[in-house]
Amino acid sequence: MAESVNSVIQATADHLAQYAPFDQMEREHLLWMAQKLTLGYFAKGEVILSPEQTENVRFFVIKQGVVQGDQGVSQTTEESTWLELHEGECFPLGALLASRPVTSTYRANSDVFCYVLPAEDFLQLTRLSEAFYDFCTRRIANLLEQSQHIIQAGYSKASAEQQSMRSNLSAIIRREPVSCSPASSIREALQMMQDHGVGAMIAVENGIPQGILTLHDVLSRVALAEIDLARPVIDIMSTNLTTLPPHAPAHEAALAMAKEGIRHVLVTDNRRLVGVVSEKDLFSLRRVGLSQISTTIRHAKTLASLKQSARDIQQLARNMLAQGVAAEQLTQIITTLNDLLTTRIIELELHDSPAQDIDFCWLALGSEGRFEQTLNTDQDNGIIFALKENEDPATLRDVLLPFAKRINLALAECGFPLCGGDVMASNPKWCLSLQEWQNTFDNWIYHGAPMDLLHSTIFFDFRPLYGAAHLGTKLREWLQTAAPKNSRFLHQLAVNALRNRPPLGMVRDFVTGKDHTIDLKMNGITPFVDAARIYSLAIGGSQTNTLQRLREIAAPLNISVRDIEAYCEAFLFIQLLRLRLHHAQNEKGETLSNRVDPDTLNNLDRRILKEAFRQARKLQTKLGLDYQV
Amino acid sequence: MSWLERLFGNKVELTPQQAQRLAAWQSLPTPPQGLPMNECRFVVVDVESSGLNLSKDRLIAIGAVAVTNGEVQLNDSFEIVLQQARVSEKENILIHGIGGAAQREGVLPADALLTFLEYLGKDPLIAFHVAFDESMISRAMKTFLGLNFRHAWADLAYVAPALYPQLARQLRSLDDWMGVFKISNYARHNALADALATAELLLALRQKLASRGMTSFPGLKALERERRRQMQTL
Numbered sequence: 001m002a003e004s005v006n007s008v009i010q011a012t013a014d015h016l017a018q019y020a021p022f023d024q025m026e027r028e029h030l031l032w033m034a035q036k037l038t039l040g041y042f043a044k045g046e047v048i049l050s051p052e053q054t055e056n057v058r059f060f061v062i063k064q065g066v067v068q069g070d071q072g073v074s075q076t077t078e079e080s081t082w083l084e085l086h087e088g089e090c091f092p093l094g095a096l097l098a099s100r101p102v103t104s105t106y107r108a109n110s111d112v113f114c115y116v117l118p119a120e121d122f123l124q125l126t127r128l129s130e131a132f133y134d135f136c137t138r139r140i141a142n143l144l145e146q147s148q149h150i151i152q153a154g155y156s157k158a159s160a161e162q163q164s165m166r167s168n169l170s171a172i173i174r175r176e177p178v179s180c181s182p183a184s185s186i187r188e189a190l191q192m193m194q195d196h197g198v199g200a201m202i203a204v205e206n207g208i209p210q211g212i213l214t215l216h217d218v219l220s221r222v223a224l225a226e227i228d229l230a231r232p233v234i235d236i237m238s239t240n241l242t243t244l245p246p247h248a249p250a251h252e253a254a255l256a257m258a259k260e261g262i263r264h265v266l267v268t269d270n271r272r273l274v275g276v277v278s279e280k281d282l283f284s285l286r287r288v289g290l291s292q293i294s295t296t297i298r299h300a301k302t303l304a305s306l307k308q309s310a311r312d313i314q315q316l317a318r319n320m321l322a323q324g325v326a327a328e329q330l331t332q333i334i335t336t337l338n339d340l341l342t343t344r345i346i347e348l349e350l351h352d353s354p355a356q357d358i359d360f361c362w363l364a365l366g367s368e369g370r371f372e373q374t375l376n377t378d379q380d381n382g383i384i385f386a387l388k389e390n391e392d393p394a395t396l397r398d399v400l401l402p403f404a405k406r407i408n409l410a411l412a413e414c415g416f417p418l419c420g421g422d423v424m425a426s427n428p429k430w431c432l433s434l435q436e437w438q439n440t441f442d443n444w445i446y447h448g449a450p451m452d453l454l455h456s457t458i459f460f461d462f463r464p465l466y467g468a469a470h471l472g473t474k475l476r477e478w479l480q481t482a483a484p485k486n487s488r489f490l491h492q493l494a495v496n497a498l499r500n501r502p503p504l505g506m507v508r509d510f511v512t513g514k515d516h517t518i519d520l521k522m523n524g525i526t527p528f529v530d531a532a533r534i535y536s537l538a539i540g541g542s543q544t545n546t547l548q549r550l551r552e553i554a555a556p557l558n559i560s561v562r563d564i565e566a567y568c569e570a571f572l573f574i575q576l577l578r579l580r581l582h583h584a585q586n587e588k589g590e591t592l593s594n595r596v597d598p599d600t601l602n603n604l605d606r607r608i609l610k611e612a613f614r615q616a617r618k619l620q621t622k623l624g625l626d627y628q629v
Numbered sequence: 630m631s632w633l634e635r636l637f638g639n640k641v642e643l644t645p646q647q648a649q650r651l652a653a654w655q656s657l658p659t660p661p662q663g664l665p666m667n668e669c670r671f672v673v674v675d676v677e678s679s680g681l682n683l684s685k686d687r688l689i690a691i692g693a694v695a696v697t698n699g700e701v702q703l704n705d706s707f708e709i710v711l712q713q714a715r716v717s718e719k720e721n722i723l724i725h726g727i728g729g730a731a732q733r734e735g736v737l738p739a740d741a742l743l744t745f746l747e748y749l750g751k752d753p754l755i756a757f758h759v760a761f762d763e764s765m766i767s768r769a770m771k772t773f774l775g776l777n778f779r780h781a782w783a784d785l786a787y788v789a790p791a792l793y794p795q796l797a798r799q800l801r802s803l804d805d806w807m808g809v810f811k812i813s814n815y816a817r818h819n820a821l822a823d824a825l826a827t828a829e830l831l832l833a834l835r836q837k838l839a840s841r842g843m844t845s846f847p848g849l850k851a852l853e854r855e856r857r858r859q860m861q862t863l
Contacts, residue, residue, distance in 0.1 A: 006706055006707075006708040006821060007708060007815075007816065007819060007821050007822065008703055008706045008708075008815075008821050008822070008825055009703060009704065009706070011816065011822065012703055014815070015815070034703060035703065035704040036704070037704075038697075038700040038702050038703065039701035039703060039825075039828075039829070039832070040699070040700045040701075041829065041832035041835065043833075043835075043836040046836070064811060064812075064813065065811070111811060111833060113812075113829060113832075115703075116700065
């Protein structure tokens, strides 16, 4: 087949193969596709495809030039361009899959050459090529997966592995070696392995290792050999031992394992056994484990040890990032551990404090309230307290404020910078009784002044973190009934949210500032967070997490699950980019920032980011329509 | 070829089968002239030869793509290497990249040309600098098929400057014009790749052609004549 294909077809297939999803497709299918293609030209400004075209909608792949898509419905928004496609990108997908006209007008934004595939061939291709079908139906998810592979490959090579591989074996050894005497019976040895949960048993005489038996050996040397379990264990042990000194770097152990095909290396100091390093120890990057950190925090007695735990949390986050743990889990884990840390700080401060006698609840606000903390998070917190009969809130505040101040300072020492806007529990404005909070919220909803709107974007994401959770729950329940009633307030929130546009460009992919960067938080995360909050308030939702809010609004607002998932994926991708950015900045010892130069991203990430911004734009368009902005 | 043959016209020996193929092509009806580009088929062609001497050098390869209804049909494309008795010079091979073995293993010239005619049908031909491609192809047709190949040709090297007179002063070669429209070429000096680039140039000129009502073949010819007249007066 390939031989009968001329150089134009070959070259076309080669060209396509430079871009996703064609790079994932079988050569045979690409050649098939290339033979069905025509090549068309569109002068700048010419319409390529529009909603008016109801028949013969074809599939376009941009060979050269820039195509711009305008939302079909005429809208009052100042900026209707919401999509820009470049070389290697294709359109439309949804319209072709559903055999319907497109909803946008696609127009050439420069001289454009497009490969064109008739609809029936497009559909045939989705049947022929699994990779292509996958791409068409799971566009973002698919690109994300690829990106994730690249991240994992990159990181495991670069930072994390190197880091653990450079450390000394003495730092890797986690426990005293489990050993027995060479004369112990096989049964005794196996029982000890079972009891201690180890994969290897070392026979030691006068501290000097004589032989090793691993779980792996048990199958062939014990079970299949049907050996008498009463015999001395040394009889079936390997006595050709691989040992390394404690100061040897981890990678030497890895090398030895690879060379000898073994899973355990003995660490000896002056011939005496000091530890065993297993393959698992070396390759599990989760050396600072989740349970280990949380146990340490729970039992911490001093701020100093909590500070160490805070650093461990950062390290864990970096390791997990390196392992390619998804952004959703990662931010949740960071938040969970930070919650634990905050809880412990409060517990320590509460000891001997008169605040003990007050029924209060520590509130997490902002990103912490949404379970979306990254490595770069300011403090946002408040206190809600209960009043007993005839109690003056000011009196309780006098007790709580100094207590809150100490907590804020302790958190700052643990690496959560004090909030620049003073949104902290030590601020008398944010240390209120349940009734006071309700009055404050009520005021914001009623007046909707610019500052009120700004505050509601931080405070309405509150959740109880420590103490009398029922107070937080009551406040939430109150908000769930109060917010949906005031549509003017929601409208104002929407107006505010839509001031912040994803930076999709007309000429280039992205609109960047003077420093050629885009702000991932401001322009990428915030549109999703804002829209999710507004919709959640509108339906009287109880969630604070953006993803959960989005999932929660789907049914009441009749948004398709597909759309919701696309929003979530887009949100998570931007979040992931942010985490990776922070990680890289951390490694270089730079101050953490959310600004990224799109030119420093790889092709794939750049494309996904664009797609993610497009989803943000789409969600905003919906918000604009729903609230008539 | 002896001087006698050259004097009295070439008597070419074709096999019955070849003669039949040639006759079949000759009897094809000529498609209606004057249809706009969006409703007919043009064949855009480019050749590679053993050199630039129109009377001495030999035709080595033909590449062609069809522009049908205003779009390049990638699969309606053509590429053939003619078998050479004598392999061309090394310097020449370096230009088009068709090596000695490929030249010797090419298709017998008569068969290659017949295949080209069958691909072409009676649709008009378009090239950039027609004089060269036309001479090479016509001489080969005469030599190997005994055919007086009088076909309709239009030359984009004249059409493009006629449409963009301001640009014409700086732009001469196909590469210059490709640059204006950012047309890429997957293998410059490969006959088929150059034919594709020329076809893309034709597509890129379409809007301007349409604005002057000249997208039909006669329209292209009119522009070509207009440019030739301008050149003479300059």
